[in-house]
Amino acid sequence: xxxxxxxxxxxxxxxxxxxxxxxxxxxxxxxxxxxxxxxxxxxxxxxxxxxxxxxxxxxxxxxxxxxxxxxxxxxxxxxxxxxxxxxxxxxxxxxxxxxxxxxxxxxxxxxxxxxxxxxxxxxxxxxxxxxxxxxxxxxxxxxxxxxxx
Amino acid sequence: xxxxxxxxxxxxxxxxxxxxxxxxxxxxxxxxxxxxxxxxxxxxxxxxxxxxxxxxxxxxxxxxxxxxxxxxxxxxxxxxxxxxxxxxxxxxxxxxxxxxxxxxxxxxxxxxxxxxxxxxxxxxxxxxxxxxxxxxxxxxxxxxxxxxxxxxxxxxxxxxxxxxxxxxxxxxxxxxxxxxxxxxxxxxxxxxxxxxxxxxxxxxxxxxxxxxxxxxxxxxxxxxxxxxxxxxxxxxxxxxxxxxxxxxxxxxxxxxxxxxxxxxxxxxxxxxxxxxxxxxxxxxxxxxxxxxxxxxxxxxxxxxxxxxxxxxxxxxxxxxxxxxxxxxxxxxxxxxxxxxxxxxxxxxxxxxxxxxxxxxxxxxxxx
Ligand code: SF4
Ligand code: SF4
Numbered sequence: 001x002x003x004x005x006x007x008x009x010x011x012x013x014x015x016x017x018x019x020x021x022x023x024x025x026x027x028x029x030x031x032x033x034x035x036x037x038x039x040x041x042x043x044x045x046x047x048x049x050x051x052x053x054x055x056x057x058x059x060x061x062x063x064x065x066x067x068x069x070x071x072x073x074x075x076x077x078x079x080x081x082x083x084x085x086x087x088x089x090x091x092x093x094x095x096x097x098x099x100x101x102x103x104x105x106x107x108x109x110x111x112x113x114x115x116x117x118x119x120x121x122x123x124x125x126x127x128x129x130x131x132x133x134x135x136x137x138x139x140x141x142x143x144x145x146x147x148x149x
Numbered sequence: 150x151x152x153x154x155x156x157x158x159x160x161x162x163x164x165x166x167x168x169x170x171x172x173x174x175x176x177x178x179x180x181x182x183x184x185x186x187x188x189x190x191x192x193x194x195x196x197x198x199x200x201x202x203x204x205x206x207x208x209x210x211x212x213x214x215x216x217x218x219x220x221x222x223x224x225x226x227x228x229x230x231x232x233x234x235x236x237x238x239x240x241x242x243x244x245x246x247x248x249x250x251x252x253x254x255x256x257x258x259x260x261x262x263x264x265x266x267x268x269x270x271x272x273x274x275x276x277x278x279x280x281x282x283x284x285x286x287x288x289x290x291x292x293x294x295x296x297x298x299x300x301x302x303x304x305x306x307x308x309x310x311x312x313x314x315x316x317x318x319x320x321x322x323x324x325x326x327x328x329x330x331x332x333x334x335x336x337x338x339x340x341x342x343x344x345x346x347x348x349x350x351x352x353x354x355x356x357x358x359x360x361x362x363x364x365x366x367x368x369x370x371x372x373x374x375x376x377x378x379x380x381x382x383x384x385x386x387x388x389x390x391x392x393x394x395x396x397x398x399x400x401x402x403x404x405x406x407x408x409x410x411x412x413x414x415x416x417x418x419x420x421x422x423x424x425x426x427x428x429x430x431x432x433x434x435x436x437x438x439x440x441x442x443x444x445x446x447x448x449x450x451x452x453x454x455x456x457x458x459x460x461x462x463x464x465x466x467x468x469x470x471x472x473x474x475x476x477x478x479x480x481x482x483x484x485x486x487x488x489x490x491x492x493x494x495x496x497x498x499x500x501x502x503x504x505x506x507x508x509x510x511x512x513x514x515x516x
Contacts, residue, residue, distance in 0.1 A: 002344055003344060004344075005338075005342035005343045005344050006344055006345065008338050008339075008342060009277075009338055009339040009340070009343050011338075012338050012339050022283060034294040034297070036293075036294065036295070036296065036297040036312065037293065037297050037298075038297040057206075057207070058207075059203050059207035059210060059211075088210045088211075088301070088303075089298060089301065090209070090210035091297060091303060091311075092206070092207070092210075092303075095311070104297065
């Protein structure tokens with residue numbers, strides 16, 4: 001009979017009408033994001049050893065690091081800028097970081113009115129927090145920082 | 150007798166039915182197309198050239214920007230091509246291979262779901278559109294959990310995959326696999342079984358076997374025209390030779406068959422995931438590859454069965470850390486080539502359906 005398929009299709013939609021809604025009322029309802037979600041970046045400044053691995057591994061030269069040597073001839077971070085307008089959000093920088101200083105966070109609302117506003121100054125905007133106050137100090141990391149300097 | 154004149158009409162570049170920024174100049178006689186000329190290049194970003202200034206690893210994230218509906222598959226093609234170039238294809242850990250297969254099939258499901266959705270919308274079936282997107286979202290959620298991003302996953306690595314998957318992930322995958330067959334049944338109930346849809350697609354834009362061969366059409370579009378080809382079976386890469394699946398083939402090659410072949414393929418993909426899930430071995434997920442990759446001088450061509458056809462990478466290495474040349478053989482570009490011949494003589498309304506049924510993504514057409 002012609003129209004049978006049509007009625008069957010309508011039956012399916014009718015069935016769904018009485019089911020639980022699956023749409024999400026964003027922004028009132030916030031999505032639950034998986035742990036690996038790539039939103040924006042956080043830099044734990046005391047942990048960073050200014051080795052430059054993140055900047056080197058980046059495909060688009062997004063990261064600009066400034067550092068100076070302190071009295072022990074150890075590198076100290078003095079600036080960390082990300083030209084996030086060019087960022088691919090690939091995550092190579094986070095993967096490359098030996099001290100886990102650079103991390104992803106779940107801040108996904110990154111739409112801005114102008115290009116410049118998108119860029120991040122992770123050094124300038126760093127807010128100290130108690131748990132990342134201990135600078136990284138394992139043998140391997142010391143070695144790496146020695147190599148880099 | 151009324152005197153009529155041919156009308157030249159630009160379809161696109163900014164028209165939803167062109168699925169991106171594709172322009173087609175149509176000559177119309179009334180509402181019938183007498184001539185169609187493809188114009189591409191609106192989304193050209195020079196990815197092949199970009200690859201020459203990136204190291205081998207650094208190019209992986211750009212693959213998601215090729216065909217942005219099947220990022221995982223593009224990445225898989227690229228990394229396997231580099232592995233072949235370096236001669237380490239045999240060294241990839243088993244677990245990584247299985248994860249790669251699962252990921253590609255999940256991505257294929259997502260791709261075919263979005264294809265179904267856009268096909269529904271182009272035949273004015275807005276409800277079915279949402280059904281497709283609902284299921285695509287389920288697939289993308291899994292990809293997001295594994296890689297951190299929905300569409301540009303950057304999950305595959307030269308030598309394996311970037312992150313391991315845990316129990317919880319596999320549990321969700323099981324849920325997806327259990328759920329998906331019912332969703333595919335629904336697709337058939339709501340769209341392809343619908344008489345209106347059939348009236349719009351059956352016999353529209355037929356591509357004969359000869360024509361498909363002439364144009365070099367690959368993938369589902371070729372199978373819809375009766376060419377029995379599937380690289381997963383014919384040139385098994387990764388661990389595809391361990392799974393049992395059918396290669397659906399249809400013979401009419403019209404828009405309806407092109408839709409149905411994808412629906413059939415979704416069922417096969419589910420089968421592959423089910424088999425792969427059962428015997429994922431434990432173990433490492435990365436082979437031992439050096440930090441700085443310097444493939445030996447030489448060249449390699451590697452292709453796999455993408456969701457849209459044969460995607461191939463031709464890499465030329467001069468022994469440095471960056472490829473000397475990276476050529477991308479894109480299935481969408483080749484498949485789009487058939488559109489002018491297909492559209493000739495079609496009603497304008499049907500041409501939109503025929504174009505949608507070919508499944509193009511402009512990111513890959515223009516590269
Ligand atoms: S996510 Fe990728 S593109 Fe962005 S800064 Fe990190 S390495 Fe560079
Ligand atoms: S890789 Fe990590 S430790 Fe090194 S400079 Fe970048 S953020 Fe700092």
